[in-house]
Amino acid sequence: MHHDNTTNISPQRRYDIDWLRTVALGLLIVYHIVISFQPWAKSINFIQNDQTLTWLWVPMSMLNVWRIPILFMVSGMGARFAMERRSWWQFLVDRSVRIAIPLIFGIFFICPITTYVLRSYYDMETGYEPNAGHLWFLINILCYVTYFIGIQWALKEYPDNVILRFMSRWLRRPWMIYAAALPLMLEAWILNPEHFALYPTPHGHFLGAVCFVTGYAFVSLGDVFWSAVKRTRWSSLVMASVVFGIRLFAYTFEGVPSYLVAFESMCWMLALLGFASAYLNKPSNTLTYFSKAVYPVYIIHFPIQYAISYYLVPLSLPAILKLGILLIGTFGVCLLVYEFILRRLKWIRPLFGMKLSGG
Numbered sequence: 001m002h003h004d005n006t007t008n009i010s011p012q013r014r015y016d017i018d019w020l021r022t023v024a025l026g027l028l029i030v031y032h033i034v035i036s037f038q039p040w041a042k043s044i045n046f047i048q049n050d051q052t053l054t055w056l057w058v059p060m061s062m063l064n065v066w067r068i069p070i071l072f073m074v075s076g077m078g079a080r081f082a083m084e085r086r087s088w089w090q091f092l093v094d095r096s097v098r099i100a101i102p103l104i105f106g107i108f109f110i111c112p113i114t115t116y117v118l119r120s121y122y123d124m125e126t127g128y129e130p131n132a133g134h135l136w137f138l139i140n141i142l143c144y145v146t147y148f149i150g151i152q153w154a155l156k157e158y159p160d161n162v163i164l165r166f167m168s169r170w171l172r173r174p175w176m177i178y179a180a181a182l183p184l185m186l187e188a189w190i191l192n193p194e195h196f197a198l199y200p201t202p203h204g205h206f207l208g209a210v211c212f213v214t215g216y217a218f219v220s221l222g223d224v225f226w227s228a229v230k231r232t233r234w235s236s237l238v239m240a241s242v243v244f245g246i247r248l249f250a251y252t253f254e255g256v257p258s259y260l261v262a263f264e265s266m267c268w269m270l271a272l273l274g275f276a277s278a279y280l281n282k283p284s285n286t287l288t289y290f291s292k293a294v295y296p297v298y299i300i301h302f303p304i305q306y307a308i309s310y311y312l313v314p315l316s317l318p319a320i321l322k323l324g325i326l327l328i329g330t331f332g333v334c335l336l337v338y339e340f341i342l343r344r345l346k347w348i349r350p351l352f353g354m355k356l357s358g359g
Contacts, residue, residue, distance in 0.1 A: 015283055016276035018291045021074045025294045027067055029301050033326050034060055036309055037319055047121050047309040051319040061253055062244050065261050066268040068137065072208040073269060075141050076215025079152060088153045095145045102299055102353040103138040107131060113303035121310050134302045140205060144212040151213065155220045168221055171228040181266035183210045188258035226277050233274025240267035296342050296352035297334040305330045
């Protein structure tokens, strides 16, 4: 079987993808903390501070269009690298262990704590309520891994197929990389959501599927893709910024066509991939530590965030000071729990998505 060099993926680790995954999960935690200082926080089951910081929603609205999509895209990329070293069956087992076990554990033992603290704060009836909470996206990723196992296996076994050859030629042409936004825009246009909501909507599920498959295909293209995103990283950043400006000043974030938001989302992701590829694709001790820590930290952050909020929010302190305390407290406590408990107890590691051995 002839393998076209343009579609072979590098056996070397992509440190830039590790960075993007780490930063994306970290930004999700920041995003969750900022919600507590918005006037609608209580309506979506967050502990809400009386004094709000609505100005923070401008940068959060920029993050909002790509923070979850890039997680799904990076998950697809990671799946391609994982598939390279495994059979399709080994791949399914590996993904199930890394995703399903923490998800099930979280549903029954992590997320109910968050619900209990929230209900206690608002003097509501409390009880044990298993739920997926902030781990909902793990359900999606597990679905995508299963849905697309045939496609993933085929792209690995037949890298010289007509689809990847066509995409490879297409990416060598100037500006053609932005055609990658078309599936995202089409999905948004067909489902026509009122906004770019991701959960719990069919739109969110299908958008994640598009991003997952796109990420898998991008990595399957090898150096052709990485060269394309590096070459266009500045133009992607400019276009994403322009569309964000249109959403902010022309629409004030209301009634924005969903296909326009989808295009902006892809431009941000291509820019991030381009800059990460240019500057972050190298090993570092910081990355080694935090890339292993971020998944378990994300799993435990919600009950810790809510527990701190329970005591912090009622205090008569400036909102900006509370925000700083909540950010430092949530990340600090989570990292302490990770460092001194989760990573040191071998039997507990798989419950938080970690391998039995390793740092």
